[in-house]
Amino acid sequence: MNKEGLGESAEDYLEAMLMLKEKNGYVRSIDVASLLNVTKPSVSNAVKRLREQGYIETDHSNFITLTESGDKIARSVYERHKSITDFFVSIGVDRAVAAADACRLEHILSEETYTALMNLKDKL
Numbered sequence: 001m002n003k004e005g006l007g008e009s010a011e012d013y014l015e016a017m018l019m020l021k022e023k024n025g026y027v028r029s030i031d032v033a034s035l036l037n038v039t040k041p042s043v044s045n046a047v048k049r050l051r052e053q054g055y056i057e058t059d060h061s062n063f064i065t066l067t068e069s070g071d072k073i074a075r076s077v078y079e080r081h082k083s084i085t086d087f088f089v090s091i092g093v094d095r096a097v098a099a100a101d102a103c104r105l106e107h108i109l110s111e112e113t114y115t116a117l118m119n120l121k122d123k124l
Contacts, residue, residue, distance in 0.1 A: 006055075008107040011077045012036060013046045014055060017064055018074035027064040080106040080114060087121040 006014075016035045020027045029043045036043075047064065050056045055070030066074055081102050088098035109117070 006053075006073065010046065010050060010055075011073065011107055012103075013043075013050060014066065014070055014074035015077045015081065017056065017066055018071065018078055021066070027066075029062065029064065032064070077106055080109075083118055083121070084109075084114075087117055090121060090124050 013032065013036070016032050017027045020031050020035060024031065029040060029047060032038075032046075033040050033043045047056065047058065050070065051058060055067055055073065057065045057067060059065070081099075084102035084105055085095070085098045088101060089095050093101070
């Protein structure tokens, strides 16, 4: 759980929403479900919780927008994901394996360990 009290699942949803916004220019629940390989009801529940917590907003057409706080968390998780993936690739791990491993680690690494990994990456 991060310092905002969000669990891995909520962070994954926010990260997916950011990725979809950057790729498509918009975010729809169906696209989130497809990207994360989850059911539409799972996305609906997550959207409800994230909206109630103030991390996203939805409009009358049900397009999803990250709020400032949601965007901040999503960008932080996404940056960790990309950095950890790049580190693993730099030490010879296949990109697909590196990305899958990074997806799990991005949530659980302490800031100290993450910083040490990035410092090591910079030295390679």
